[in-house]
Amino acid sequence: MGTKKSAQIMKKAQKLIPGGVNSPVRAFKAVGGNPLFISKARGSKIFDADGNSYIDYIGSWGPAILGHAHPKVISAIKKAADKGTSFGAPTELEVILAEHTLKAFPSMEMVRFVSSGTEATMSALRLARGYTKRDGIIKFEGCYHGHSDSLLVKAGSGAATLGVPDSPGVPADLAKHTYNATFNDLDSVKAIFESAPEGIACVIMEGAPGNMGVVLPKDGFVQGLKEMCEKYGALLIMDEVMSGFRLCYGGAQKIYNVDPDLTCLGKVIGGGLPVGGFGGKRKIMEMLAPSGPVYQAGTLSGNPLAMTAGIETLKLLQKKGTYEKLFKSTNKLCEGIKAIAARRGVPVQVAVAGSMFTVFFNERPVASWLDAKTSDTARFGKYFSRMLKNGIYLPPSQFEAVFVGMAHTNEDIEKTLEAAEKSFKGL
Numbered sequence: 481m482g483t484k485k486s487a488q489i490m491k492k493a494q495k496l497i498p499g500g501v502n503s504p505v506r507a508f509k510a511v512g513g514n515p516l517f518i519s520k521a522r523g524s525k526i527f528d529a530d531g532n533s534y535i536d537y538i539g540s541w542g543p544a545i546l547g548h549a550h551p552k553v554i555s556a557i558k559k560a561a562d563k564g565t566s567f568g569a570p571t572e573l574e575v576i577l578a579e580h581t582l583k584a585f586p587s588m589e590m591v592r593f594v595s596s597g598t599e600a601t602m603s604a605l606r607l608a609r610g611y612t613k614r615d616g617i618i619k620f621e622g623c624y625h626g627h628s629d630s631l632l633v634k635a636g637s638g639a640a641t642l643g644v645p646d647s648p649g650v651p652a653d654l655a656k657h658t659y660n661a662t663f664n665d666l667d668s669v670k671a672i673f674e675s676a677p678e679g680i681a682c683v684i685m686e687g688a689p690g691n692m693g694v695v696l697p698k699d700g701f702v703q704g705l706k707e708m709c710e711k712y713g714a715l716l717i718m719d720e721v722m723s724g725f726r727l728c729y730g731g732a733q734k735i736y737n738v739d740p741d742l743t744c745l746g747k748v749i750g751g752g753l754p755v756g757g758f759g760g761k762r763k764i765m766e767m768l769a770p771s772g773p774v775y776q777a778g779t780l781s782g783n784p785l786a787m788t789a790g791i792e793t794l795k796l797l798q799k800k801g802t803y804e805k806l807f808k809s810t811n812k813l814c815e816g817i818k819a820i821a822a823r824r825g826v827p828v829q830v831a832v833a834g835s836m837f838t839v840f841f842n843e844r845p846v847a848s849w850l851d852a853k854t855s856d857t858a859r860f861g862k863y864f865s866r867m868l869k870n871g872i873y874l875p876p877s878q879f880e881a882v883f884v885g886m887a888h889t890n891e892d893i894e895k896t897l898e899a900a901e902k903s904f905k906g907l
């Protein structure tokens with residue numbers, strides 16, 4: 481049916497919205513061509529403005545773990561909407577979602593809800609700096625934690641895709657307090673602890689990095705970080721905005737058996753509506769206004785519609801067999817793609833973390849941004865476009881994760897592998 485309507489809307493959008501999009505990675509810059517303008521989505525399918533349907537593996541960048549427009553989530557949101565959309569006052573819904581969250585993440589004794597992952601990590605950083613009275617922070621090159629100033633230094637995701645990992649507009653006087661270590665390299669972290677003159681408030685890591693593509697922590701790396709933070713009196717912040725509820729019901733920290741001081745959440749916890757959250761040990765969290773001096777606030781924080789979507793999503797995720805199904809679909813898809821690439825003689829590395837994965841067009845395993853950035857992004861672009869032509873909607877960047885959801889059926893997986901068979905031919 482072509483994509484004429486999307487092209488027409490994009491033309492108009494570009495006059496009114498920078499790049500025609502409200503988040504850069506959506507612009508297809510890394511893969512070429514016009515982005516599709518989506519009209520609706522249901523289950524595993526997404527429909528563009530021209531009426532074309534695709535099997536969707538972006539899943540709204542993680543939130544759509546149950547599939548799009550899950551009937552129970554939608555009906556709960558509709559009921560909540562009838563009662564009003566936002567009060568600017570506390571509701572019991574926030575307490576209910578907090579109970580679910582703290583049960584899923586026992587490392588957290590308290591949680592504060594916000595409206596995005598960026599707000600969650602930005603606020604967690606301020607809290608860590610306020611609690612430790614230190615200014616330095618350590619992040620990992622290629623990891624993305626949202627677009628707050630201190631974290632937009634050598635970032636991943638859209639920043640890496642567009643090749644602007646250090647954004648203009650971040651004051652040098654602030655950026656100098658952000659130190660970038662190499663993921664999976666404890667010595668690179670130790671060297672910063674030993675040399676940073678202002679002292680390090682925290683180390684922030686993605687629970688299972690997905691923003692340089694999926695990169696798995698090597699054995700002992702996460703535990704080593706925790707021990708190093710304890711040794712130097714810094715806080716370990718685990719950013720589980722993406723990994724939370726994706727690796728298991730409880731995130732990477734449960735898989736790696738580590739007890740971070742603070743955890744950041746987003747995406748799934750809002751079930752597709754704007755929710756972020758950050759939480760951790762009581763003695764740290766009680767530093768937050770109004771119980772303490774570290775200020776943080778938000779008009780729509782704890783919004784009743786968003787809380788409702790989050791509560792329904794977490795309730796459904798706790799149903800027996802959920803993660804077995806997610807992992808079975810993910811592994812079937814990944815094993816199939818690996819076999820097709822081998823048969824077609826295309827060197828790929830397939831990195832899997834629970835229900836998210838990345839196909840790196842790379843001859844060597846990818847353990848950090850140093851490896852990821854050597855991937856063949858041109859070949860990825862060709863693969864992406866061919867898959868799209870065959871009805872498979874993948875994240876438009878080599879440096880992103882693919883998300884499998886509960887709504888992906890065996891038939892979807894089969895169709896995706898058929899599309900991969902065609903796409904890898906002569907790639």
Ligand code: KE4
Binds near residue numbers: 506541747
């Ligand atoms: P948001 O502000 O986009 O809700 O969350 C920022 C964020 C924080 N931490 C991690 C680990 C994240 O992955 C993200 C956001 N992820 C990207 C996808 N790579 C969002 C997509 C986009 O930027 O449009």
